[in-house]
Amino acid sequence: MxxxxxxxxxxxxxxxxxxxxxxxxxxxxxxxxxxxxxxxxxxxxxxxxxxxxxxKGKAENEELAQLKRENMRLKEENEVLKKAVGIFTNRPR
Structure with a gap:
């Protein structure tokens, strides 16, 4: 072949x-x-x-979509960490 x-x-x-x-x-x-x-x-x-x-546009589009998904996940993780920092730093002693 x-x-x-x-x-x-x-x-x-x-x-x-x-x-x-x-x-x-x-x-x-x-x-x-x-x-x-x-x-x-x-x-x-x-x-x-x-x-x-x-x-190979399709592969490029797939890579772009994968990077967008990863970016969204990292933004969500970042927001969770910001909230956690806020909770632990405002805690009265």
Whole structure:
């Protein structure tokens, strides 16, 4: 079973830039990738600009959600500790 190749956003942008300068067919041969892939990257880059190749957005969104949950938990713990400090410091002797 063949593994699927993945390319970074920077690689894709550079491939499109090279294709514009030297021709998509030449760059396709040089990089060993299909010309249709370069054409696809070119279309996506022209449509979406800097947001064309966000990477694995799902993983990024999952990480963001996990960090938000952790942040909320830490805020709740902090509030509990503040209340505990208030209880123990205002205690009459």
């Amino acid at each position: 063949a593994t699927r190749k993945t390319y970074t956003g920077e690689f894709k942008q550079q491939a499109v830039l090279l294709a514009e300068q030297h021709g998509a067919s030449q760059v396709s041969r040089d990089l060993g990738i299909e010309r249709s892939l370069i054409d696809k990257w070119r279309r996506r880059l022209s449509e979406k600009g800097t947001q064309a190749f966000p990477g």
